[in-house]
């Protein structure tokens with residue numbers, strides 16, 4: 211197999227040849243057809259997340275086809291089209307696993323962070339955490355659904371049922387969430403980097419009723435806002451934009467420090483919360499919705515060996531939609 215490997219945070223990934231990985235009991239091996247590039251991969255590569263397994267193959271938005279089935283796997287078979295998400299394994303017995311919150315598991319494994327991921331031609335995954343996908347479909351277009359879509363879905367659920375929803379950072383996650391929110395009958399307000407006219411036009415094309423700079427106040431008070439950009443100074447801005455009793459959800463795994471702000475921004479029962487990871491239930495719900503809602507993803511393809519370029523383009527905000535690696 212070939213893989214793009216991170217040996218030390220802060221260094222470019224290296225293309226390496228390895229023996230094909232063999233699945234253990236309860237695992238499957240998947241031939242990767244497409245792997246999305248998520249902002250979380252940047253946080254891993256840049257050393258902003260603690261204790262990655264090193265060396266690590268990043269990538270947790272994997273679409274592929276099962277080519278070897280390990281012992282004891284019953285629900286999956288060779289040839290099936292599957293998706294492998296960020297949540298790679300949970301312990302099943304901690305307080306959180308037992309209370310239906312496996313996303314908060316005390317001893318989880320995460321794909322492309324603490325177990326090898328999909329910047330590769332092949333990957334091994336725990337069969338219990340693999341999603342079955344429809345047999346037919348565009349693999350590259352499906353890949354961003356595995357994290358941008360899934361975490362987007364969880365953050366949308368946690369934002370409540372308000373009709374006026376703000377999305378801060380109009381990248382891979384927001385461009386999917388905007389479509390889901392529109393189909394739910396919500397009004398979408400898109401906030402981008404100041405001056406990013408292309409991203410604002412992209413947001414309007416996907417149904418946003420307003421698009422502007424994150425430093426602007428929207429024309430209406432919002433019921434809720436979701437922050438996808440990893441920028442802590444957006445938190446007080448989003449709190450300023452939501453109504454009394456409104457909610458602000460931070461959807462990223464990493465964010466720069468939040469500057470201090472007056473209590474009056476939180477006062478009047480405004481909520482501020484984060485979203486961590488996903489549960490398998492989120493995935494079952496989301497893929498059920500996707501098949502009916504006709505979500506269209508915008509992707510920018512890169513060959514596997516150009517993963518460093520894809521990461522650099524994401525870092526610089528040069529992408530519209532989601533980068534996808536094609537081995």
Ligand SMILES: [Zn+2]
Pocket residue numbers: 300301302303304305306307312314315316317
């Ligand atoms: Zn657990």
Ligand SMILES: [Zn+2]
Pocket residue numbers: 248249250251270296357358
């Ligand atoms: Zn991700």
